[in-house]
Amino acid sequence: MKMITSVLSIFRPVRFLVVAFTSALLLFSNAFPAFAIDSYQSNPTEGTTQLLDIQRKTDEAAKEPPAGLKKVQKESNKGLNEVQGAADIDKQKSPENSQGATSVEEKTKSFLDKVTGK
Structure with missing residues (x-):
């Protein structure tokens, strides 16, 4: 029984760090939501017609x-x-108008190269 209490007392500072890290993660995930930098920002009245x-x-x-x-x-x-009909046909993604797009694999590789310093 004393062994269990001594092991638990060792993990007390670690438990505080886990709680602090989780709280910080929740704070930043709510304060800075996912950024949609590359996406098209539409006007709310654009599609009404x-x-x-x-x-x-x-x-x-x-x-x-x-x-x-x-x-x-x-x-x-x-x-x-x-x-x-032909509504928004020019906005549809197709192989013809997506040649210059960067794939997820390329973006991930670029990110990992930046992180690892290559």
Whole structure:
């Protein structure tokens, strides 16, 4: 029994360090949330017009009987799909417009090279 209490008394300073580290981690993770530096910052009113157009088409489709195959194919060939049409087609990621992008593997390797000093 005395052995257990002596071992626990040895870990008392370590326990304080673990609690302090955990508290600091919680503080910094809440104070500095994940940074989305490379991402596009959109305007909140930017998509309103497109959404209203999509809602109008949805309301029209709900009032009509189910569309036939020819009509669906005709609408789908205008863009990405029947509902979206060509909306935001230039913002879609594809192999053609992603040639200059850095992969996660390359970013990780670059980061590790910086950390290790290579």
